[in-house]
Amino acid sequence: MSTTDWMNSKAYFVAYSLMINAAQHQGFTTYQEIAQAVGLPTVGSYMGKAVGDLIGAISQNEVEMGRPMLSAIVVNVDGKPGTGFIPWAQELGLFKEGDDENTFWENECQKIYEEWKISYRTSYKK
Numbered sequence: 001m002s003t004t005d006w007m008n009s010k011a012y013f014v015a016y017s018l019m020i021n022a023a024q025h026q027g028f029t030t031y032q033e034i035a036q037a038v039g040l041p042t043v044g045s046y047m048g049k050a051v052g053d054l055i056g057a058i059s060q061n062e063v064e065m066g067r068p069m070l071s072a073i074v075v076n077v078d079g080k081p082g083t084g085f086i087p088w089a090q091e092l093g094l095f096k097e098g099d100d101e102n103t104f105w106e107n108e109c110q111k112i113y114e115e116w117k118i119s120y121r122t123s124y125k126k
Contacts, residue, residue: 007057011038015054019070023116028075031082052084063092068111081105 015034022029031051032042038054041047055071062070069089075081085105089095095104 007061011054012057014038015051016058016070019055019058019073020116022073023070023112024118026113026117028073028079030075030077032077034074048082052082056084056088059088060092063094067115068108069094070112072105072108073112 014037018029018034018037031048034040034051034055035042035047040050051074055074059069059071062068069085069092071085071088072081086095086101089104089108094108095101
């Protein structure tokens with residue numbers, strides 16, 4: 001599916017909501033969790049490509065809206081981003097030659113957590 005096709009799909013909003021929930025709780029979601037939630041196989045190269053394309057579309061939209069790449073908090077079973085993360089960051093103009101991949105990823109995660117944090121009120125004011 002193209003980026004536009006994903007953006008008009010129910011799967012896009014399901015994956016987006018999982019990613020935002022993970023971001024608000026300063027955690028991660030996995031390729032497998034997203035695949036299961038949107039009805040894709042949870043293993044194999046097809047799953048990896050389909051979920052990668054889906055979360056890539058979400059990240060592209062987030063960057064266009066001035067927010068960090070939300071796909072940074074989608075990880076493989078090893079707890080690291082997929083192999084397409086850095087190339088996609090390069091394509092979006094965020095990762096520059098000479099940048100450290102792990103530092104970029106960690107910084108992007110922190111930006112996401114800051115962007116989507118939930119601010120709780122500790123008291124009620126009239």
